[in-house]
Amino acid sequence: MLSLCLHASANPTADSMSIMSAAGERGEIVHVPINIVNVVSGPIQTIRFDVLYDHSILKLDCDGNNAILNGDLTAGINWTFILGTNEQSITFGTSDQSEAIRNSSTGSVILLNFTVIGTTGQATPLELSDIEFSDPSGYNLGTAPAINGTFAVYRLGDVNGDGEITSADAAIALQMAVSGEYSKMADISGDNHVTSLDALMIQQAVTDSIIID
Ligand SMILES: [Ca+2]
Numbered sequence: 610m611l612s613l614c615l616h617a618s619a620n621p622t623a624d625s626m627s628i629m630s631a632a633g634e635r636g637e638i639v640h641v642p643i644n645i646v647n648v649v650s651g652p653i654q655t656i657r658f659d660v661l662y663d664h665s666i667l668k669l670d671c672d673g674n675n676a677i678l679n680g681d682l683t684a685g686i687n688w689t690f691i692l693g694t695n696e697q698s699i700t701f702g703t704s705d706q707s708e709a710i711r712n713s714s715t716g717s718v719i720l721l722n723f724t725v726i727g728t729t730g731q732a733t734p735l736e737l738s739d740i741e742f743s744d745p746s747g748y749n750l751g752t753a754p755a756i757n758g759t760f761a762v763y764r765l766g767d768v769n770g771d772g773e774i775t776s777a778d779a780a781i782a783l784q785m786a787v788s789g790e791y792s793k794m795a796d797i798s799g800d801n802h803v804t805s806l807d808a809l810m811i812q813q814a815v816t817d818s819i820i821i822d
């Protein structure tokens with residue numbers, strides 16, 4: 610029997626490649642991680658994919674040449690990143706095989722360095738497509754299932770996301786303070802906890818027309 614397989618090793622894959630859901634205010638710089646879970650049949654030395662998003666809501670920092678930042682698994686000095694002129698096709702790899710992403714690895718492969726240019730209340734899907742992995746031989750090409758996210762433009766204090774800051778937002782923040790839930794929109798003080806202080810600050814903004822900034 611003829612064997613058509615010239616290369617005995619299997620194609621590199623992973624349980625998933627995912628883009629994290631995120632949110633930010635207009636003008637804010639947000640780092641959105643792309644993660645890989647449980648690399649199999651690697652190591653992976655090159656990754657290519659497209660990231661699809663609404664370019665009127667998010668802008669990659671292309672001019673500053675920092676559109677793509679190293680992730681946990683690509684921290685080695687020989688990893689290089691290329692962003693297509695369409696601002697969505699991304700290729701990255703390392704020239705040093707010892708830096709390739711090893712089997713069983715889980716972590717971030719890159720961070721997308723977005724500036725939020727959309728307005729409050731807008732949202733965009735964040736989707737990965739045409740994912741391709743290559744092992745050090747360059748012959749074995751594989752892929753992994755994509756897990757997609759969304760990005761929402763919010764306004765600090767607008768906890769229910771209806772575009773206005775009202776006592777309803779203060780009431781929700783107070784409920785969160787009691788239950789221990791967290792929302793970035795409700796954390797006016799910026800200490801990574803939603804407490805009755807945050808609810809009070811939202812209520813004050815409603816009552817006294819203070820502008821939350
Ligand atoms: Ca609201």
Ligand SMILES: [Ca+2]
Binds near residue numbers: 797800
């Ligand atoms: Ca707080």
